[in-house]
Amino acid sequence: MAQVQQKRGELFPGSASVAALTNDQQIRLIHTIESTDFFELLRTHTLYGLLGNPAYGGNRDHIGWKLIGFEDRMEYQPPFGYYDDGGQDGHQ
Amino acid sequence: MSGATFRPSDIVDFLVIGAGAAGGVMAKELSTAGFRVVVLEQGPYLTEKAYTHDEIKYTYQPGLTNDPKVQPVTHRKNETEPAKPVKAIEYGRQVGGGSVHFTANYWRFHESDFEERSQFGDVPGAGLADWPIKYADLEPYYTKAEYELGISGLGGANPFEGPRSKPYPLPPMPVKSSGVIFDRATKKLGLHPYPAPMAILSQPYQGRGACVHCGFCESFGCEMRAKSSTLVSVIPVAEKTGRCEIRPNSYVRKIETDAHGRTTGAVYFDANRREIFQRAKAVVLCANGAETARLLLLSKSKRFPQGLANSSGLVGKYLMWDNGGLASGSFEHPLNEYKSVQVTRVIHDYYRADPKRGFYGGGGIDARFDYYPASFALHGMPPEAPKWGAEYKNMLGTYFTHTMGLLAHTSSLPQMRNSISLDPVVKDSWGLPAIRVTFDYHPDDIATMQWILTKQVEILEAAGAKKIWTTGISLPDMMPTRHLMGTCRMGDDPKQSVVDRYNRAHDVANLWIVDGSSFVTSARQQPTATIQALAYRAADFAIRNAKDADLKR
Numbered sequence: 256m257a258q259v260q261q262k263r264g265e266l267f268p269g270s271a272s273v274a275a276l277t278n279d280q281q282i283r284l285i286h287t288i289e290s291t292d293f294f295e296l297l298r299t300h301t302l303y304g305l306l307g308n309p310a311y312g313g314n315r316d317h318i319g320w321k322l323i324g325f326e327d328r329m330e331y332q333p334p335f336g337y338y339d340d341g342g343q344d345g346h347q
Numbered sequence: 348m349s350g351a352t353f354r355p356s357d358i359v360d361f362l363v364i365g366a367g368a369a370g371g372v373m374a375k376e377l378s379t380a381g382f383r384v385v386v387l388e389q390g391p392y393l394t395e396k397a398y399t400h401d402e403i404k405y406t407y408q409p410g411l412t413n414d415p416k417v418q419p420v421t422h423r424k425n426e427t428e429p430a431k432p433v434k435a436i437e438y439g440r441q442v443g444g445g446s447v448h449f450t451a452n453y454w455r456f457h458e459s460d461f462e463e464r465s466q467f468g469d470v471p472g473a474g475l476a477d478w479p480i481k482y483a484d485l486e487p488y489y490t491k492a493e494y495e496l497g498i499s500g501l502g503g504a505n506p507f508e509g510p511r512s513k514p515y516p517l518p519p520m521p522v523k524s525s526g527v528i529f530d531r532a533t534k535k536l537g538l539h540p541y542p543a544p545m546a547i548l549s550q551p552y553q554g555r556g557a558c559v560h561c562g563f564c565e566s567f568g569c570e571m572r573a574k575s576s577t578l579v580s581v582i583p584v585a586e587k588t589g590r591c592e593i594r595p596n597s598y599v600r601k602i603e604t605d606a607h608g609r610t611t612g613a614v615y616f617d618a619n620r621r622e623i624f625q626r627a628k629a630v631v632l633c634a635n636g637a638e639t640a641r642l643l644l645l646s647k648s649k650r651f652p653q654g655l656a657n658s659s660g661l662v663g664k665y666l667m668w669d670n671g672g673l674a675s676g677s678f679e680h681p682l683n684e685y686k687s688v689q690v691t692r693v694i695h696d697y698y699r700a701d702p703k704r705g706f707y708g709g710g711g712i713d714a715r716f717d718y719y720p721a722s723f724a725l726h727g728m729p730p731e732a733p734k735w736g737a738e739y740k741n742m743l744g745t746y747f748t749h750t751m752g753l754l755a756h757t758s759s760l761p762q763m764r765n766s767i768s769l770d771p772v773v774k775d776s777w778g779l780p781a782i783r784v785t786f787d788y789h790p791d792d793i794a795t796m797q798w799i800l801t802k803q804v805e806i807l808e809a810a811g812a813k814k815i816w817t818t819g820i821s822l823p824d825m826m827p828t829r830h831l832m833g834t835c836r837m838g839d840d841p842k843q844s845v846v847d848r849y850n851r852a853h854d855v856a857n858l859w860i861v862d863g864s865s866f867v868t869s870a871r872q873q874p875t876a877t878i879q880a881l882a883y884r885a886a887d888f889a890i891r892n893a894k895d896a897d898l899k900r
Contacts (some may be wrong), residue, residue: 282736289734299725306720307403313719323742323747325685325720327400329570330559335687336524336748337680 262287350586350593351383353517355625359383360893362627364599364642367444368875369862369882370633372492372576375584375821376886377631378591382893385625386585387590387615389638390440391457392595393447395579398568402719405566411448412437417776424787424822426818430770438635439828442595443568443578445635445829446875450565450689450717451546451574453498454873455489455880458482458509462866466698470707473760473789475667479839479848480868482509488880488887496879497552497575500544507539507695517549519557519691524682525751526691529714532810533694543690543713546575546875549712555579560687597623600779602630602646602655602858609857610655616777629893633882636666636831636863640767641782641846643769643835643860656835656852656860661845663767665833666786667869671710671755672820674803675727676812681748684716697802698871700758708795710757711871712803716750723747730817753803757796760789760805767834789824795821832873835864850885851892861885 263273266287267280276284288294304313306320314320320327334340353359361377363370366388378384393411404410413420413436421430438443459466461478469475486509492498494516502514519542522530526542533540547564548557558573572579585591596618603611603624612626632639640663645653654662693713700709718727724743727750733739765787769780800817807815818824838844841853846865852858859881863874870877 259543273659285735302721302724303403303407306724308401311403312399320720323724323743324681324683325721325747329561331562331686332560333521333523333687335560336682336684338678338682339522339525 256293259284259288259293350591353383355515355623357383358626358628359385360628361631361676361889362387362600362625362629363631363633364613365444365633365635365638365862366577366582366593367439367633367635367862368446368878369575369653370581370631371443371446371585371648372879372882373631373633373886374591374593375581376883377587377890378585380890382588382890384585385588385594385627386493387599387613387625388442388593388595389625390442390595392442392593393568395572400561400563400567400613401814402721406719406722408441411439411441411566411568411607413440419775419781420775420784421770421773421781422784422786422826425764425785430783430785435786436637436782436831437829438831441567442582442593443576446546446576447568447574447578448566449875452690452713452873453493453500453544453876454711454871455508455509456482456485456870456877457695457698460868460870463700466577467702467707469761470789470791473707473762473791475707475760476836476838476867479837483883485877485880486510486512487755488883489876491883492876492879496546496577496580497548497555498544498546499549500717501542504541505539505693505695507698508864515544516813517552518550519543520545520547520688521691523684523687523691525684525714525716528678528751528810529692529753529806532806535809536806537694538694540692540694543693545688545690548573548575548686553580558688559721562686563719565689566813579600583714596878596899597609598777599634599642600645600777601633603641604648604650604655608650608855610855620777629859629889631732631859631861631889633862636834636866637767637782637784639860639862639864641769644769645779651854654853656845656858659842659845660852661836661843663834664763665761665836666765667759667761667830667832667866668786668788668792668825669828669830669871669872670757670759670792670796672800672803673752673754673818674800674807675729675750675752675805675816675818676810677749678744678751679749679789682716682751683748684751685695685719689717690715697799704798706758706791706794708758708791709801709871710755710795710874712753712755712799712806715752715754716850717752717754720747723750729814753806755796755799755803757792757799758871759792759869761833761836761868762789763832786822795818830863830872832863832866832869832874835860836867838863838867849888850881851888859885859889870888
C-alpha cells in the first residue's frame with residue numbers, strides 16, 4: 256500500500272490520494288504495479304466482489320453476473336445454448 | 348440423521364472410519380446384513396438444506412473439504428527436498444465425503460486396466476503391476492453400485508468399455524452445447540463420443556427428484572438431492588435399519604489392537620476434542636488414499652512398529668495423482684455452459700496404452716465447463732487476454748458464455764517414491780503429525796499429458812473454435828489432487844501389497860481397507876465407480892467371513 260502511495264507521489268506530484276486521481280491517471284498508476292503480488296491480491300478480491308454472491312456486499316443487483324451473462328436461477332431446462340438448440344456451427 | 352445410538356463401551360460388529368464414497372456403501376451393506384455398525388466421520392453431518400450456490404464459500408474456502416488451516420499438508424517432490432506447507436491434496440470432509448461435492452463422473456475401469464503390466468510390460472522407474480482381480484470380478488459390483496446409487500448413462504455406447512450385465516438404470520443427461528460440438532468434431536475425426544455416465548439423476552429415482560440443471564455440481568453439495576452421493580442414497584438406508592449410527596465430528600487418531608494383533612476399535616476426538624475409544628469386533632478403514640495411510644502409520648504399536656498393516660513397508664507408497672491437462676475453446680454463438688451438469692460427452696479412443704508411442708499411458712477426454720463466475724474471471728480466460736481494464740471487462744462479457752473446455756483424464760504411474768508419510772515437524776490442530784506428500788511425475792505421465800493435449804487441441808480445431816488455449820500441466824497447476832489412489836495397494840503377495848484381493852489387510856484378520864488406497868494402478872482417473880464397486884465386493888466378503896468364524900473371539 257505504501258509503495259502504491261509512493262508511486263502515486265512520484266507520478267503525480269501534489270495529488271492527494273489514489274481516489275482523487277482522474278481515470279486516466281489511475282490507469283497509468285495501475286500499469287506500474289500490475290505485476291506485483293499486491294495487485295494480484297487486489298484483482299482477486301475485486302473479482303470476488305464483482306462476481307461472488309451478493310450476500311457478501313458486492314455484485315450489487317447482480318451487476319457482475321449481468322455483465323458476463325450469468326442468469327443465477329435454480330432451474331434451467333434444455334436447450335441451454337445455441338448448439339444444443341439445433342443451431343448449426345458456421346464452420347461445418 | 349435417524350440411526351441407532353451406541354455407547355463407546357458397546358462392542359459393535361463393525362467400526363467404519365470415514366463416511367464417504369466407500370464408507371457409506373460399507374455401512375449400508377453391513378447394517379442391512381444384520382450387523383451393528385458405527386461410522387466415525389471427521390466432518391459434520393450436513394444435508395441439502397445447508398448447501399448453497401455460494402462460489403466463494405465452496406471454491407475459494409474449504410466449505411466441504413479439508414481445511415489446511417486446521418489440517419496442514421506439506422509437499423516435496425522427492426526425499427532430498429524439504430517439504431513445504433501447500434494444499435497438495437483435497438478430499439470431502441462431511442458425511443458423504445467426496446461423493447457430495449464431486450463432479451459426478453462415473454466411469455467404469457476397462458478390462459485392460461486390471462492387467463496393464465502383462466499387456467504393456469515393465470516401465471522403468473515405475474511399479475506397474477497387474478491387479479489380483481479382473482474386470483469380470485468387479486462387473487457385478489459396478490452394476491450393483493450403478494443401481495443402488497442411481498447413475499445416468501447409455502450402456503454399450505462406449506465401444507471401448509468392458510461387457511456390462513445390465514444397462515444404466517437411468518437414461519443419460521440432456522446434451523449441452525459443449526456435448527453437441529464435441530460429438531460433431533470427434534465423429535468428423537473418426538472417434539467415438541458417448542454420453543457421459545454421471546452420478547446425477549436424469550429422472551426421478553428411488554424417492555429422489557431429477558436434476559434441475561442449476562449447474563452447481565463440481566465443488567458443491569446438491570441442493571436438490573439429485574447428485575447420487577452416499578449421503579442421499581445408501582446412508583439413509585443404513586440408518587433405517589436401526590443398526591447403524593453415523594457419528595460426525597469424530598476425528599480418529601489411532602486404530603487399537605490386542606495381544607493377538609487384531610483390531611479392537613479406534614480412539615477418536617469428538618467435537619469437544621475429548622478422546623473416546625469405540626470398541627468393535629472389526630474395523631473398516633475408508634478414510635481416503637491419504638488419510639487411510641496416515642492413520643495406519645499413526646497406529647504404531649509394539650507389535651506393529653512400522654504402523655498397522657505395514658509389514659510390507661508399503662503403507663503410504665505408490666501414491667498416484669489426478670493427471671490431465673485442459674484445452675479451452677471459444678465459439679461464435681453462446682453455449683451457456685454454466686447451466687446443467689459439467690460433462691455430457693466423453694471419448695475413450697486414446698485410453699489404451701500403446702508401446703508404439705514410446706511411452707506408457709493414455710486417457711479419456713471429456714467436453715466440459717467447470718468454471719463459475721469468479722473462477723472463470725480469475726482462471727478461465729485466454730492467457731494473452733488483458734488481466735484488467737475496459738478490454739478485459741468486454742472480453743469477460745463474451746467469453747463466459749461462449750467458452751467450453753476439453754479436459755483429459757490420464758494415467759498416473761505408480762512409483763514407490765511417491766508417498767503419503769507423517770510430517771516430522773508440522774502438526775495438525777489436534778497435535779498429530781500432518782500429512783506429508785512426496786510426489787513428482789514419472790516422465791511418461793508428462794509425455795502422456797502432452798500427447799493428449801495435442802489431441803484436445805485437434806478436436807477443438809475440428810470443431811471450428813474461434814480461439815483455442817491450453818493451461819499448464821506442471822505440478823503446481825495440478826494441485827490439489829482430488830483422486831487419492833494407491834498407498835495401500837492390493838495384491839496376493841503380503842510382501843508386495845497391503846490388502847488382499849478382498850480389501851482385507853494381509854497383516855490383520857479383522858481389518859478391511861476400502862477406498863482409493865487399494866488401487867494398484869490409476870486407470871484413467873475418475874475413481875469413484877471403482878471405489879464403490881470394490882466396497883460392495885469387500886462387503887460381500889466381509890459379511891460371509893463374519894458369519895463364519897472370523898469375528899468371534
